[in-house]
Amino acid sequence: MTRFLSPRLQVAIGLLSLTVSLIFIGSALGLLPNEGRAEAEARATLSGALAVQLASLASRNQAAAVQETIDSVVERGPDILSIGIRDAEGHLTASSKDHVQHWQDPPAGMSTPTLMQVPLLNGDTPAGRIEIAFAPLRDDSMLFGLPSKLLIFIGFIAGAGFAGYYFVLARALRELDPGRAVPDRVKAAFDTLAEGVLILDDEERMLMANRAFADKMPKNFDPELGRSASDLPWLSQAAQPLAGEQLPWRIAMQTGHSVLGTAMGIRDSAGEMQRLIVNATCIVDGKGVARGVIATFDDVTAMHRTNEQLKASIHQLHLSQAKISEQNEKLTRLASSDPLTGCLNRRTFFEQAERLLSVALAAGQQLSFVMIDADHFKAVNDEFGHLVGDGVLIGLAGLLKECCRPPHLLGRYGGEEFCILLVGAGDVEVEYWAEQVRVAIAGVRDWLPGGGRVTVSIGIATLGRAPCALADLVKRADDALYAAKSRGRNRFVNWKSLPRKSKAADIAPVAERSF
Structure with a gap:
């Protein structure tokens, strides 16, 4: 897919993906403000305090005080829908009048922001639990498993950030155009050559391609420099895709030695197979460090076709000779x-x-x-x-x-x-x-x-x-x-x-x- 995207578009998408990922990570680490989380923590604190009070009244067998406390809390707390107390056998011993309608056992027995339960213990022995049903959190609406406010914020960053990144990168890449590393007079000289010439940096990105090279490329070839030469659909002699480790410029970069006479192929703008002999030579600086590769592409399509015709003619000649030998053998048998x-x-x-x-x-x-x-x-x-x-x-x-x-x-x-x-x-x-x-x-x-x-x-x-x-x-x-x-x-x-x-x-x- 990246083969069809321009370098600035690829970088913009990469930066945007990094930004969105950082927002998600910050949200997961709790670094972003979250009203829902704060309210959920407040409800947990309230549930713990209420459980202590009700447990104290229940331990003194003050059933009337327990019921009065439950009704008072439900009436005064706008977010509390119902409260109930269950014994160890799961029977309600005290509850608000509509607790059965509001309460549902939370999944896996774990409390949620709307359904909280606090265990009651008699020493180390479970004696029951206190159940509190809350109204839904005010910002609890979810989309795709995430808070809707967070998704809206990410959407804004994605749209505005992409436009900003792309604009800045377009200006920056225009100033940092890798083609400017080769002077215009050098480009003009290379354009006069009949064989294709390609200059690559140490990451196989194209710095310069002469006219003969561009003419040999397929019709969907993007002349924009900076893309990787290895992304082009190179073929072997058997018309099979060429593996990356077989590319001559990659071998030249890895070994530091020239790679000569590699037979390769690629389809031109008309869809015809172009047979090429590729030579790759590593470019080193004054310290002997590889900085890039210059590759030449000699078009041998006509010679290849002539060789194929010659092979076909030789094959036909061999068939004719075999037929003549067979006839001579038959004549010899008939004569003898x-x-x-x-x-x-x-x-x-x-x-x-x-x-x-x-x-x-x-x-x-x-x-x-x-x-x-x-x-x-x-x-x-x-x-x-x-x-x-x-x-x-x-x-x-x-x-x-x-x-x-x-x-x-x-x-x-x-x-x-x-x-x-x-x-x-x-x-x-x-x-x-x-x-x-x-x-x-x-x-x-x-x-x-x-x-x-x-x-x-x-x-x-x-x-x-x-x-x-x-x-x-x-x-x-x-x-x-x-x-x-x-x-x-x-x-x-x-x-x-x-x-x-x-x-x-x-x-x-x-x-x-x-x-």
Whole structure:
């Protein structure tokens, strides 16, 4: 709220609040005359004296004298409405004629200016009380819990005092204008600068602001000097209000060191965000005591917008590059994969197999080549159609992918035939693997209508101690596959288990075979 009040108005309100507070304190301490309080004290004194007299008469059992005294006092006292005496059980033993109508037990049993009660004691034992009902005090009218005369007096002081304070302060502040601390020629020089300049005193009050600074301020900016620069709605780079301890001029004042390159923002008269780079330098006197701060505000809004556009362009470029990479990857997959099963096509498979074979030969690593063929696949196509046949090949490829993960290779050799290169697998491992695959395929019942099953024949060739070409491994695995089919299908055969006569063809120059 103080952000929208001028300094002289704030000071006038502060002085007026202090004056009213002193009146309240003086009233609470009893320093102000109060007729009601004086009358209440007189009634208390009268009640005490009357109680002593009535108690003395009552102790001598002079009931008639007691009643006569009560009637006489009520008749002669204009402020006394009624008097009554009660015993220890609360029964009226003597009273004026209308005491019941005037008397009400005071709250919490404590006497008030209109209802006073004095206890009667028999030694240390309560023997009853004397009750006196008074008329309301003459100045007892209350407003908001306070005497009305006091409130009227405070209201007068508030109205007249505010006008007087404001008038005196207006004249005084005109003479003590903080802007006069900076000569006019200095102001004119600062007004020629393109960057905003603000000079603050040691309490962060503005002593001078040049024209460039005022042009960057919001439309509700009060150009009147003397207000605190920290009251302006400064924003951080994330457009969140900037905490007071983060303001560069406050840091400069506290540390005595210059604060450079602080990124800040504020909305101008059009509501647009102005991006500023703020530098703050502490001003010290000859003794090295900080007396204020000079802050400069460099407008980097245009550069910020250019950077934002550049970031957006770079982001779009990255998206385009990612999309191109994705397309290239898709094209690579299409060029290297079989379109039906998703396995490596024949060309890509043998390109990668040649590299793996070279590495295995150089490192003395075990390597096995496996060929798998679906049994009686032509009959499947003839009986159920090519659509079912394609589904069988897709299912078969999916199962083989689960059993043949990288660095092993899986490719479609052609038709219903698949080829596999197992890295690091010798005869024992590959034969165990082949049997697990054969059993898993034979156990599937949802590739063919009616729950029929598909079986496979498997041919195995492992890399021996003597180096050989990839074509040699292919020829050996093909011979083993032929043997598996000849022996009744749904089985695997390792080339090393074939009779020596069957291996004679392996001596032929099969390295020239095309893949």
